[in-house]
Amino acid sequence: MWDDPHALRRLANSLMGLAVLLALLIALDYALHLPVFALRAVQLDAPPQRLDRAQLEEAARRSLRGNFFTVDLDEAREAFEQLPWVRSVSVRRQFPWQLDVRLEERQALARWNGNALVDTDGEVFAATDSAALPEFSGPDDAAAEMAQRYVEFGRVLAPLGFSIAAMDLSPRHAWRLKLQDGTLIELGRDHLKARLARFVAAYPQYAAQVKAPAKYVDLRYRDGFAAGMHG
Numbered sequence: 439m440w441d442d443p444h445a446l447r448r449l450a451n452s453l454m455g456l457a458v459l460l461a462l463l464i465a466l467d468y469a470l471h472l473p474v475f476a477l478r479a480v481q482l483d484a485p486p487q488r489l490d491r492a493q494l495e496e497a498a499r500r501s502l503r504g505n506f507f508t509v510d511l512d513e514a515r516e517a518f519e520q521l522p523w524v525r526s527v528s529v530r531r532q533f534p535w536q537l538d539v540r541l542e543e544r545q546a547l548a549r550w551n552g553n554a555l556v557d558t559d560g561e562v563f564a565a566t567d568s569a570a571l572p573e574f575s576g577p578d579d580a581a582a583e584m585a586q587r588y589v590e591f592g593r594v595l596a597p598l599g600f601s602i603a604a605m606d607l608s609p610r611h612a613w614r615l616k617l618q619d620g621t622l623i624e625l626g627r628d629h630l631k632a633r634l635a636r637f638v639a640a641y642p643q644y645a646a647q648v649k650a651p652a653k654y655v656d657l658r659y660r661d662g663f664a665a666g667m668h669g
Contacts, residue, residue, distance in 0.1 A: 477505055478535040488523040488543050488565075497521055506535050514539075522565035525557070547585055548572040548605075560585035576607030583607075587630070591615065594634045598641055619651060626658040633657040 480498050501517035502509055511529045518527040518541065526542040544557040549571050556562050556574055560582030574584050584605055592602060595617075604616035613625040625633055637657055644652070644665065654666040 477502060477509060477537065480537050480539055481532065483538065483540040486523075486541065486543065488567075489521060489541065493521050494518070502537070506531060506533070509537070511537075522563065525559075525561075546571060548574045548588065550574050550581060551576070551578075556581045556585055558585065572602055573604040574607075575605070577609060580607050587613070590631060591634060594631060594638055598638055621652050622654045624654075624656045624658055633663075637663055 480502070482494075486494065497517040497520070498514075501514045503513075504510070509531075511531070514529045514537070515527045518524055518529070518539065523543050524541055525544045528540045530538050532538045544555075544559075544561070544563060544565075546555045546565075546567050546569065547558045547560075548556050549567075550556040550562050551574070554562050554564050555567060555571070562581045572588065574581070574588070576584055584607055588602060588605060591605075595602070600621075601618045602615055603618045603620075606614040606616075608614075610627070612627050613630060615623040615625060617623065623634075623637070634657065637655060640663070648665075648667060650667045652665045652667060656664040
């Protein structure tokens, strides 16, 4: 090869190309780490409703390492997703020194088994809320079904102006409702909406005849229901 001028020329050109490429990479690395590209702002798409601003700032400080080009967006997203009330997060760069963060907050539907909350999507999460919420109690894997049933039962009861204060699902999958006026309703395991609709259809006549609110209603009968009155 040393006696071949063409081969030597090709080798020299290759070495020169590698040197130029290395120089460009060094220059690029230097440029990417210039102070002008240091992160200066994190912009939320909307003011948080439930999230604590101090927790957001702490999550940002903990996860946002590097500058505009080197920051790990996945790490930042995961840090925000670990906060209470956060359902989903998207993070994107906004040239030259800003990150835009879009947060989707959870909407609490009910309290779950006395120590957590369940959102409108039926997902259980750990957070505190001072609002008056219905109480759900049931098996650990039943939150999504209970959230769906809560909406369905609420629609059936709406013509009477009743709302659900608590729902209980037993390990044997039997349903019990407690209305805002304190009335307990035993729904059982089958034909849930049909039984509740039968109660709604018959209740005006029952209320006109008895003239007293029901304390306890058992809908687990084939063609009717039993009701107990206060006192």
